[in-house]
Amino acid sequence: MVSRQSKTVEEAITEYHRRYFRAPPTGFDSWAQLALDNDMLLIDEFDGMTKAFEPYQQVGPNVLAKILERVLDMDLDDLVIVKIENSQITSSSDKFWNYHGEYLHDWLAKPLYKELLPNLTIILNTFDEPKVVIDSKYAQPTLDQASNIQFTNFGKTHPWSRMTLNCPGASPVSEVAEHIAVEFVADLTQTQDVCQHREYEKLHGFFNTPGNLNLVDLPVPLFSQARPSTFHDLMYPSPYYEAHRDDYNEEKGFPWDQKRTSLYWRGSTTGGYNTIENWQEMHRQRLVLSTIPQNGPYNITLLEQKTSxxxxxxxxxxxxxxLQGLFETSVSEVVQCDEEACDELKAALPPEGSQPDSASYHHKYVLDMDGNGFSGRYYRILRSRSAVIKQTLLKEWHDDWLVPWYHFIPLSMQGSEVWEMMRFFSTDEGDEIGAAIAESSSRWTETNLRKVDVELVTLRLILEYGALFDRKQ
Known part of the structure; x- marks a missing residue:
């Protein structure tokens, strides 16, 4: 991947045309030079981030401006407003979550960045959950429609049909969910395509019964930290990751051969709102229930593949x-549940309290799962020289830069293959592969997750965003 990246500004511009069939935004040439000067390794790999802008390119700048005006008038607590005017960056400092705006300011503060910034108003969604699912009938809204935007609260409800309203009528999402065969993830894009998986309605807490969810059905160009495939939020680097950049300390870590051959996870019961009817369907609870010894013994199926x-x-x-000795999974705290469900959860999964971050560093394999949104511990455990087994339906900005089975180990939403996965990793061959993945992920954070990389990613996103309002583009 690195070897095929553009080596000059001219090559970067040509590659942009080839990938997106349009001219790059104003300032892209200067951005590309900055990226080259700062040794950014993956200067061309922005497909997911860039294609997220496509729905908004169908909307006129005047309508987008009206949409922003309407959202600003709402003064919603979970949105931070950042304004750029004459290269000066300000944000809504009275908001509790304003550190999102402060980090955006910090990432764009260098003089060479600021001189490229257009005058803009930027909306940052500070909550874990994304917000935008564009209804096709509002894909190109009128000014009147833009003036009447409303966010609708779907928290503690079952909003599957609303979340998937843009899925094609013939897609599996419109069919009755069937039992899914146990398989390893071979195509992560297909695995994360919600329209192809009706079973996700029950298998992931966000789609089952989100604890908090405010949706809008018009093209509101706001930035969120992560989103499923059926959502239209723009993506940007999470300030939470940046705030916790230094949480991993090499002095607390261990070399691979001193770690235990086991899979570790401990966390709370976030991910959705738990009721007596649904708590056993929630993704975190299901995984822990299926791997703790209290619920065994039971028979599991091991898998093989004759050819690739x-x-x-x-x-x-x-x-x-x-295989039980290969798992150390538990619940730290029972939360987000009604009284009856809380009681059942505590009986089935007795909470064991929190542990220091360093507890996971003793294990060769660390599980990372979605909570209410993305997992904030992801970068830390990628750094920790353990191999990350990642279960997620959420897309993030870095997806273009991380390669499944090279930087991390993808786990299906059903999760049933985890037993065969860990059996394999307990073999000599599996241990070698696990060690290589752990080394690749640690090296990735050192070479692709520098502060300057996050700054340059953010700057490019803002240039793309600015092009939406540039009538010359």
Whole structure:
């Protein structure tokens, strides 16, 4: 991937035309020179971030301006407003979550960046949950429609149909969910395509019963930290990651051969609002329930693949006690539940309290799962020289830069393959592969997650955003 990146500004401009069939935004040439001068390794890999702007390119600048005006009038607590005027950056300092605006200011504060900034109003969604699912009938709204935008609260409801309203009628999302065969993730894009997976309605807390969710059905160009495939929020680097950049300390870590061959996860029962009817369906609870010894023993199916292109097929059934030592999963705290569900959760998954971050560093494999939104611990454990087993339906800005099975190990939303996965990683061959993945992820954070990389990603996103309002573009 690195070897094919543009080596000059001219190559970067040509590659942009090739990928997106349009001219790059004003200031792109200067941005590309800055990226080259600062040794950014993946100067061309912005597909996910850039294509997120496409729905908004169908909306006129005057309508987008009216949409922003209407949203600003709402003065919503979970939105931070950042304004850029004559290269000066200000944000709504009275908001509790204003550190999002402060980090954006910090990332864009260098004089060479500021001179490229257009005059803009930027909306940052500070909550974990994204907000924008554009209804096709409002894809090109009128000024009157733009003046009457409303956010609708779907918290503690079942908004699956609203979240998937843009899925094609013939897609699996419109069919009755069926039992899904146990397989390893071979195509992460397909796995995260919500329209292809009706079963996600039950398997992920955000789609099942989100604790908090305010949706808008018009093209509101706001920035969120993560989103599923059916949402239209623009993506930007999470300030939470930046605030916790130094949480991993090499002195607290361990070399691979001193770690235990086991999978670690401990966290709270976030991810959705738990009721007596649904708590066993929530993604975090399901994974822990399926891996703790209290719920065994039961038989599990091990899988094999005859060739690299063939399906995974069962080859052996064993009892869980033979593999139980490979798992250390538990709940730290029971939250986001009604009284009856809380009682059942505490009985089934007795909360064991929090542990220091360093607890995970003793394990060769660390599980990372979505909570209410993206997982804020992801970068820390990528740095920790453990191999990350990642279960997520959420897209983030860095997805263009991280390669499944090279930088991390993808886990399906069903999660049933985790037993065979850990059995394999307990073998000599599996241990070598796990060690290589752990080393790749740690090296990635050192070379692609420098502060200057995050700054340059943010600057490019702002230039793309500015092009939406540039009538010459």
């Amino acid at each position: 292109r063939s399906s995974w097929n069962p080859y052996r059934t064993i009892s869980t006690p033979k």
